[in-house]
Amino acid sequence: DQQVKQNSPSLSVQEGRISILNCDYTNSMFDYFLWYKKYPAEGPTFLISISSIKDKNEDGRFTVFLNKSAKHLSLHIVPSQPGDSAVYFCAATDSGTYKYIFGTGTRLKVLA
């Protein structure tokens, strides 16, 4: 039973354009969501997060949108840069367990 799903295994985007990565979840108890970025042979690094009391959080080129009614979140990267090429994982947790549930990841390739 996958509670957090990233249905696109890969995505290619031209440099300078917008990258949109999507994530769906099924557990309505989740109230905090995170995006991690992972380069090859490295551990995941925290990118951005959003609480369920918000519908948008922005940090520089990265914006996360949350649609609670649809149980959907997305990460927007504008403008995309070649250094953004990595695997992106979304994760969800709840304030009862603090246990992170990760999606399967989306491999983003930004083409120069």
Add this chain to the structure above:
Amino acid sequence: EAGVAQSPRYKIIEKRQSVAFWCNPISGHATLYWYQQILGQGPKLLIQFQNNGVVDDSQLPKDRFSAERLKGVDSTLKIQPAKLEDSAVYLCASSLVPGTIQETQYFGPGTRLLVL
């Protein structure tokens, strides 16, 4: 500030052998996590420690996996005996005491295990 350290980075063993991984969390982080990441999947929590006590080990295959965190700092994860399906990256993460949900987990580089 030094990040989460893990060793070894790579390990190749034959099935039925034993293996151990080591993790040193970020200084001052009371909570330590071990995750298993199988190729093509997201990280899956195996065990969570707060200081030297186990908070959650519900997904740890206890017949072959064990973990300890003596003195509430470093931790070791052991597999004995290993099976082919244990081939994965083992990630260690740490966070300050998760008193609030915004307490982010910081990951080490992982140990890539291949069981032949």
